[in-house]
Amino acid sequence: MGFTQHGLALLPLLEPARPERADAARNRNAIMCAAARLVAERGVDCVTMDEVAGAAGVGKGTLFRRFGDRIGLLRALLDEREKDFQEEFIRGEPPLGPGAPVCERLIAFGERALDEIELQGDLMVEAEAGAPGERLLHNVYGAHRAHVAALVRELLPGADSDYIADALLGTLAAEVVIYQRRALGMPLQRLKDGWRALLDGLSR
Amino acid sequence: MGFTQHGLALLPLLEPARPERADAARNRNAIMCAAARLVAERGVDCVTMDEVAGAAGVGKGTLFRRFGDRIGLLRALLDEREKDFQEEFIRGEPPLGPGAPVCERLIAFGERALDEIELQGDLMVEAEAGAPGERLLHNVYGAHRAHVAALVRELLPGADSDYIADALLGTLAAEVVIYQRRALGMPLQRLKDGWRALLDGLSR
DNA sequence: GATCTATTCGGACCCTAGTCCGCTATCAGC
DNA sequence: GCTGATAGCGGACTAGGGTCCGAATAGATC
Numbered sequence: 366m367g368f369t370q371h372g373l374a375l376l377p378l379l380e381p382a383r384p385e386r387a388d389a390a391r392n393r394n395a396i397m398c399a400a401a402r403l404v405a406e407r408g409v410d411c412v413t414m415d416e417v418a419g420a421a422g423v424g425k426g427t428l429f430r431r432f433g434d435r436i437g438l439l440r441a442l443l444d445e446r447e448k449d450f451q452e453e454f455i456r457g458e459p460p461l462g463p464g465a466p467v468c469e470r471l472i473a474f475g476e477r478a479l480d481e482i483e484l485q486g487d488l489m490v491e492a493e494a495g496a497p498g499e500r501l502l503h504n505v506y507g508a509h510r511a512h513v514a515a516l517v518r519e520l521l522p523g524a525d526s527d528y529i530a531d532a533l534l535g536t537l538a539a540e541v542v543i544y545q546r547r548a549l550g551m552p553l554q555r556l557k558d559g560w561r562a563l564l565d566g567l568s569r
Numbered sequence: 570m571g572f573t574q575h576g577l578a579l580l581p582l583l584e585p586a587r588p589e590r591a592d593a594a595r596n597r598n599a600i601m602c603a604a605a606r607l608v609a610e611r612g613v614d615c616v617t618m619d620e621v622a623g624a625a626g627v628g629k630g631t632l633f634r635r636f637g638d639r640i641g642l643l644r645a646l647l648d649e650r651e652k653d654f655q656e657e658f659i660r661g662e663p664p665l666g667p668g669a670p671v672c673e674r675l676i677a678f679g680e681r682a683l684d685e686i687e688l689q690g691d692l693m694v695e696a697e698a699g700a701p702g703e704r705l706l707h708n709v710y711g712a713h714r715a716h717v718a719a720l721v722r723e724l725l726p727g728a729d730s731d732y733i734a735d736a737l738l739g740t741l742a743a744e745v746v747i748y749q750r751r752a753l754g755m756p757l758q759r760l761k762d763g764w765r766a767l768l769d770g771l772s773r
Numbered sequence: 774g775a776t777c778t779a780t781t782c783g784g785a786c787c788c789t790a791g792t793c794c795g796c797t798a799t800c801a802g803c
Numbered sequence: 804g805c806t807g808a809t810a811g812c813g814g815a816c817t818a819g820g821g822t823c824c825g826a827a828t829a830g831a832t833c
Contacts, residue, residue, distance in 0.1 A: 387829070388829070389781065414820065426781090435820070498747060501745070525766065535742065536739055538739065540701050541735060592798065593799095596812085617790085634811075634812080639790070
C-alpha cells in the first residue's frame with residue numbers, strides 16, 4: 366500500500382511551495398501503512414496513537430506533528446477513497462457525474478455515500494467524532510454540501526437550497542446510518558429507498 | 570436551585586424500589602448545583618470533572634458513581650427542561666400537544682426544539698458528543714423519534730415513517746443547528762422556515 | 774565536502790476522564 | 804439506643820490523547 370502526500374480532501378489545492386523532506390515522506394508512509402494495518406486487524410477503536418507510533422517505528426511527536434490529532438490520522442486514511450468519490454460526482458460518469466437529470470444525480474450521490482459507509486463506516490464514524498461540529502467545518506462535509514446544494518438549487522429554484530442540503534446530508538451522516546443499520550437493523554436497501562423517497566417527496 | 574432524583578428522561582419510569590439514601594441525595598444535589606453553576610460561569614467545555622467534584626465538596630468517585638460519566642452529568646443537567654418538553658408534546662396544549670392537526674404539531678415540535686437549542690445549545694452539543702451513536706441510543710432521542718414517527722405515520726400513511734423520523738430529527742440535532750446558527754450565520758427564523766418548508770414538501 | 778539553517782524527530786511530560794477498593798455512614802430490625 | 808448488613812464515599816491510580824523542546828538530519832549554498 367502506498368500513500369501520497371497531503372491530508373486534505375478538497376480537490377485541486379495548491380501543493381506546499383517546498384516539497385516535503387525525504388525523511389518526512391518516509392515517516393508519513395510508514396505511519397499510514399501501520400495505522401491502516403492496525404485498524405484492519407483490530408478495529409479502529411482498539412488502536413491507540415502510541416501503538417501506531419510504535420508500529421510505524423517513529424516517536425509520538427512525529428505522529429502528531431504529521432497529522433495533528435487522532436481524527437486527522439483517521440481522515441487521512443479515508444482520504445484516498447474520498448478523493449475518488451469527489452472525482453466521480455464532479456467529473457465522473459452519469460448518473461453520479463454531470464449529464465444525468467439532477468434528481469438522478471442526487472439519488473446516485475446518496476446511494477454511493479451509503480455504499481461507502483457500508484464499506485468503512487466504523488472508520489468514518491470515528492473520524493467524524495472529533496470536537497463537536499468539527500466534521501461540519503471540514504473540507505469533506507463542505508464539498509458534499511456544496512455539491513448537494515448546487516443540485517438542489519437546480520431542482521427547486523425557489524427553495525432554501527443550503528438548508529435542504531444540510532437536511533439531506535444529515536441522513537447520510539455515518540453515525541446515523543450505522544445506527545439505522547446496526548441498532549435498528551434496517552437493510553441497506555431500505556435506506557436507499559428512503560433516500561429516494563425523500564428526494565421524490567421534495568421534488569414533487 | 571433544587572434537583573430531584575433520577576437521571577432518566579423517558580416519562581413514567583419506575584422509581585427505584587428503595588429510595589436513595591440521605592447522604593446520596595444530599596451529594597447528588599450538591600453536585601448538580603455545583604455543576605450548573607460552573608457551567609453557567611465558565612462555559613461547559615471549561616469545566617472538568619475534578620472541578621465539579623471539588624466545588625461540590627465530594628470525591629471524584631462519588632461523582633462518577635452517581636452519574637456514570639461526564640455525559641451522564643450533562644444530561645442530568647438538561648433533564649428537567651427535557652421532561653417539560655416531553656410533557657408538552659405528549660400531554661400539553663395544542664399545537665404542540667394533542668388536538669392540533671398533525672402537520673401543525675410537527676411544525677410546533679421543530680420550532681420548540683430549535684428554541685431549546687437556542688437556549689442551551691452548548692450544553693446539548695456536549696451532551697450529545699459521547700461515544701459515537703450513543704446519543705441515538707439514549708432515551709431522549711428515542712422519545713423524540715417515537716413521537717415524530719407516530720405523527721409522520723398519521724400524516725403519510727404509506728411512507729417509511731421511521732426513516733423519515735430520523736431524517737427530520739437529523740435537522741434538529743444540536744450539533745447541526747449550532748453549526749448553521751454560528752458558523753453559517755443562519756438566523757433562527759430561517760431554520761424554522763426551513764423546517765416548515767421541509768414538512769410542507771413531504772406532506773404535499 | 775564543509776557549513777549553515779530550516780525542518781523534522783522523539784520521548785518525557787501534562788491533563789483529564791474514568792476505575793478500584795478499603796473505609797465510612799446510613800438505617801432497618803431488635 | 805445498639806448493631807450489622809448494605810449502600811455510599813473518596814482519593815490514589817491507570818490510560819490515552821496531546822504538547823514541548825533539545826537533539827538530529829536533510830539539503831541548499833559555497
